[in-house]
Amino acid sequence: MSDSSVNKANAVNNDADAMSAQGYALSKKEMGFARREIRRHKLLAFSLVVPLLLFLAFAFIAPIGSMLHQGFYNPVVNDLVPETLSTLKEWDGKAQPNDIVLNAMAKDLKRLALTRDSGKFSAEINRYLPGSSSVIKSSARKLKRAEDADLADNGAQLLLAANDAWSKPKIWRSIQQAGNIYTDRNYLTALDLERNQSGEIIVRESAQVYMKLYTKTLKLALIITLLCLLFGYPLAYYLANAPSKKANLLMILVMLPFWTSLLVRTTAWIALLQTNGVINTLLLSVGIISEPLELLYTEFSTIVAMTHILLPFMILPLYSVMKGVDPSYFRAAMSMGARPIGAFIQVYFPATLPGLSAGALLVFIISVGYYITPALVGGTDGQMISNIIAFHMQQSNNWSLAAALGSLLLVLILALYWTYDKFIGASNIKLG
């Protein structure tokens, strides 16, 4: 639909209102026709954005929604051992549960062993109680051979005979907790917290990883943003004020790495920074150092490589905003007696703030979620939160925790954006 037809539709709408206001009202039929016409136009306009909306729904909203959902929704255990869980409701949580519970568990375990689901069950419980995986699997293997009749009569004895761990309340408490379909456990873990036996939230005892990583990620992102600003601002200033021929050439030099594959740029840094790489060899041959410096696989290498990769995101908005700043303001300030530095700080710099905010926000948000570069050049010191999310997706197979960590990252970024909007104002951002 073209703009003019939208205007026409609005005009019809306005006319209808205006005419009815002035007294010579349109007949009901005419008004209805006009409204239908407007609706038709609106529908047509909407149908044009439908493909984009559908695309967004499938490629963006649905995955993020399912990620948020998976962080606290875990029906696996509830689906696998419903009977045991319902009998466990009566349990006081202190001593060994009664025989009804044990019988139900024995029956459930045999069924799981036959359907080859005991591994799924044990993997879930093992997250609550490390070491219980082999207890559950070996018990299931033993109970698989038991006769149904025998199981009905002395399932409890068979279960206790299969493994001693079933007489201790620990494993039952874990099963009870894991049986909750909705759980805040993953989010608590992502914040290095856990619930103790009486359900209070306490600082996690086993390992404290994630808060450190979030802090580190924010710290690295901040350093990278500041470095980009430090390098980007003067360059953008120079580009914006240089003669256009020269500026164009320099712009290409800025853009070329931007167009180069991310992997190539990262790998180039590996070649430069490694123990016997370009930089070390050069410094050694000149005699500045006597032993190769440890540059690669450090926090330093992550910062250097990411600053290089993200620099164009800072330069481009700055450049386009600086291009639009009228140089006569600066000259006017000077002619009224301002010193160059004063004029720069009071007149020029504020005018470039929208570009600066846009660039800084872009660089900061991109670097908070960065994955490839830290994975390749970061070693252990330069890892960021995205790398641990990948670890849980690919290696430990704890997708729920990965989802919780990812959701928290999303919340973090939204919170930062909100703070920014509150204090500086999102309308102040200008990309060009």
Added chain:
Amino acid sequence: MNKKIILAASAVSFMMLAPFKGFAADSLNVISFGGAYGAAQKEHMLDPYTKKTGNKILFEDYSGGIAEIKAQVTANNIQWDVVDIEVIDLERACSEGLLEVIPRDILAAGDDGTPAKDDFIESALANECGVGNIVWTIVYAYNEKTVGSNLPATMADFFDTKKIPGKRAMRKRPQVNLEWALIADGVARADVYKVLATDEGLARAFAKLDTIKGDIVWFDSWSQVPQLLNDGGAVLAQSANGRIFDAIKKENKPFKMIWDAHVYDLDVWAVVKGSKKKELAFDFISFATGTKPLSGMPDVAYGPTRKSSMKLVDPKVIPDLPTSHLEKGVKADGIFWADYGETLGEKFNEWLLK
């Protein structure tokens, strides 16, 4: 963030595409670890199978683990048919229902007539979802040119930075590293997993790792090791034995392997649950684990899992096979790692960040 969205989005779109995807008849997707090992498998298993049966094979690489198999089974979009999988992952994948049970009657008798049951080494058929393919091991190696005057000989030397100064390359995961730390600290090889299951044992292992923490270079894939040793990025390096063997043999690198306290394991062929080519996959596995194809694995210094294959192996290679050094080694404990892999992975990450 972006990466994750794209990943999730592609996962969703794959799920949507799944019902429309079909494979041409008689082609099989086989997944393994690539590199010199993959080349040996192609030469001795895949190519002869294609030649014999006319069935095409698409051969792809992965870097281990069960995440990708789990994703395919969960989304009910099976892309892989046959997978070469480490026993350390097999235990978990099989019990979580990600793999098909392989009937033992598909296995051929050895070329010398020994029935399959007796021809395979015991651990090769220990898990019902897999058929043993190779025995491989994790050793450490050094570069003769960069190691200096003191030569390492034991696991304790790997942790002794006074005797052998310089960087040590280790794979970034708790597996094997914790075992080695305990052995270097004086724990008997037979007791390693028992000690490691206790809190004190774990603290002891991390304390030992602490002593060399500043000297460790971490890597993620075995393929990085020969380069690290060659460039001087590390003086000592943990490695799958085949990678070092290949670098010595094919590229004449001055590397030496130390067999003390090597941690050996098996690789098996397995079939992804729900594969549409299940019968064909079994047929392939039956062929690939025959006497002749298995006898080609020592090309990369991995031991064959059939006794009858050993007879066909070049006697010159035999001293380099893990199977010739079992008395110095530790068998990787798949059950221990199924139990504690996740917790120790987290503790290991925490230790790394300290």
